[in-house]
Amino acid sequence: MKKALFVGRFQPFHNGHLKAIKELLKKNEWVTIVISGPKKPDAKNPFSFEEREMMVHLALSGECIKNYNVRKIADVNNDRKWAKMIKGIGDFSSAYTRNSWTARCLKIAGITVQKHNLYERYKNCGSEIRKRIMHGKRWKNLVPYPVYDYISEIEGEKRIRGL
16 A cells, blocks of 8 residues: 655645645555644644644545544654654655655655645745734635634634734
8 A cells, every 4th residue: 555644734734735635645545644843832833733633634524535644743853853753653655745854854764755746835835824814814715614614713813813
């Protein structure tokens, strides 16, 4: 079985992430989605691991995607340690990322790294979405509808504006 590894912060999970996962599933039978980031929320990372995991589940179930699993890995300031943590997740045909640090760590772990396509990067970008939320600009169209509803439910906009 061809298995893909997809690593991201998902702050928040957006349409670009969804499109990338759909692309990976055209080439692979299974995708493991690794949610990475600091243990405690901050201005750049306003959502907890659990909230981001919920966003992934809501978005993928809304698309009837079932052949995935989610793992969480906290950031550590040690490339080899982080690579070992990733390697401990399992074996993969390849890993996909656009982040140079993540790619370097995956290579340390002996995992083949490929770049997934970017989809309208100028707007399908977590920092752009957080910036739009911060300034009260429209962002609903940049995330899957279930993710928008969830962020509204947990008062994510209020949280981002308060950071």
